[in-house]
Amino acid sequence: MARINENYKKLQAGYLFPEIARRTREFAAKNPQAELVRLGIGDTTLPLSESVIKSLHATVDKMADSKTYRGYGAEQGQEELRQAIVDHYRKYKVDLQPDEVFVSDGAKPDSANIQSIFSSGAVVAVQDPVYPVYVDSAVIGGKTSGFYNGRYEGLVYMDCTEENEFFPEVPDQKVDLVYLCSPNNPTGAVATHKQLKKFVDYAHDNEAVIIFDAAYAAFISDPSLPRSIFEIEGAEEHCIEINSFSKLAGFTGVRLGWTIVPHKLVIEGTVPGEVQSLWNRRQTTMFNGASNIVQLAGVAALSSAGQKECQKMIDYYMENARIIRNGLNDVGIVTFGGINAPYIWAKTPDGLDSWEFFDKLMNEAHVVGTPGAGFGRLGEGYFRLSAFGERSNIKKAVASIKKNLKI
């Protein structure tokens, strides 16, 4: 008789965002006059750029004509886009081959699915606080046992605290897979070359693989900070990088991303190219490519004109970040991140816990954020605000915090 995958039962119910939605709905029902400003989810608000829109219309027109219609494409993505991504990396002095680039429908599915090519017994290390997808996909894949005291047994947690400026030390034990996210969601911390080099060295010494989520790389303005793990010497032998057009070009709903699996990446029992070919096999078997309506729009976003348009969006969001940071600091709330990353990681005032501050901020200032505790045990006592809102809303939120928040 059919049985369910019991690992799902280990997942902690009430995924963060549904719980936020529930509390927000309840508040709105009780306070129909209150205008809530939502700075919780990291969702883009600026429209797609001119180059992207032009490309989308052109592709749609091509799909209307039998001479230019395209059916199934390569599961790994269109050649033009793979090449454009290779060219994009040249800006960081990173040399890739087009067949090391796997176009996908976004960083979220890739960061979960990548586990498929590794042993189900792999020991996974994650940052705490952490983007929940890495953890939940490990749980579903059977890599954990119980959940105690805010953590899954079987996972290795790398503490991110005020003391280490929210970037962790390498694990003090052997692990197989290490998820790193920089610029970080949720803390907004960005790893330096030196910090990443330590992890690449750790991977070398322990024959581990680093899964590097660079989805927010475009928000780095400090030229001394690495935008790709492959800027670090030796990284090609130990790292996979996941990235996305979601935040780079406002494609959150458009769904387009990529994963780099270098030929040079070698793990126990494999030869060069073998891990790359495993991901190729996974993608060709269980995925059928990103929509061909949107792939050339990715090329447009990476073009010289497209990059200028993207930079304008990023500047807009980063000005939002500045306004939020200053506003919080003005009322005495300590903040982190929000400089080379679109997230502001705020310390909850007066010793409130994350959910208490969530309720207080909503009740008093009518602003919805994300409780840090939703990202892991060490997120407790912190709060995430997203800079992806519309400017007038950001200003309204900050004004309301200054005027109405009682701290």
Added chain:
Amino acid sequence: MARINENYKKLQAGYLFPEIARRTREFAAKNPQAELVRLGIGDTTLPLSESVIKSLHATVDKMADSKTYRGYGAEQGQEELRQAIVDHYRKYKVDLQPDEVFVSDGAKPDSANIQSIFSSGAVVAVQDPVYPVYVDSAVIGGKTSGFYNGRYEGLVYMDCTEENEFFPEVPDQKVDLVYLCSPNNPTGAVATHKQLKKFVDYAHDNEAVIIFDAAYAAFISDPSLPRSIFEIEGAEEHCIEINSFSKLAGFTGVRLGWTIVPHKLVIEGTVPGEVQSLWNRRQTTMFNGASNIVQLAGVAALSSAGQKECQKMIDYYMENARIIRNGLNDVGIVTFGGINAPYIWAKTPDGLDSWEFFDKLMNEAHVVGTPGAGFGRLGEGYFRLSAFGERSNIKKAVASIKKNLKI
């Protein structure tokens, strides 16, 4: 140290289509003058229809305006599309709830990923011949051991032969998951109500789940044949249905499909709604929704005008199928399918095996098809031709077969 998922090594190398591509490339290099007609892959060739194109342009315009721009959508799909799919099923007198419909990026990923919600020890039954994705995803998921004599140990194969008109008997042992595809890829066979009822009864008696792939349902013209497993009494308690806009509306490259998981579906140890909520959890954790550029195009395809346009495309492809069938029959080749399905399943003449006939057809008639052996042991001695080509190519292929094929 990191290790690979060893199950990948069990996969038989040379997936069918790369091997076809290799042989075709070789032939083309040696015969630069020959104009090959490709009837191998089931890829659509007609452009997207007017309603769909109009919808795509309208959505792109909305994404260019901050007032109508949409970022992240629900992972389960936009409400309008879920409702349109519910309405679509009403035509078959099937009553669904919108939250039983999960919009996806296509039938291929869903048919592989659905295994995630069931026990990794599940025994899987597949038809032979079979669409390779069901098998390969079971292998990757660790449900098989070795590969002997053309079959994976651990899978249960349900024979589809000329004797049973290519629709199998129910398994003669207990299994947990049963993949059925009707109209069938590759044989073009379509199950009757009576045949499907036997499977639903089998599922009831054995507490199994049927995963029903209805991706070619739109090609059924015989009103007595079921287009959805949910037309069968009791199916909601035992079945999941996977479907797609790929062949229905020419969306092969557009990537849009859906999966129905009914609330009533109950398996060992679950209550009603629990399996549905497991798939919801899988999709919200490991998927981020189909592209929002194309979802309303799905609504357009299911509209009354859209359905008329789709029907024209289907009629066109089915006329292709008729031309192929008649052409093959004229030269004495026995065919199956191709009446309520876009695939013609041909018996190789003169006792040739599938690959011998592949080479002969390419060398003599310059037509590329798909060797039946690529779909399983019982595909040996058969050959698949796809009706999705362009009409003049179809005619050219048939004329060349009649003139040049030496049988």
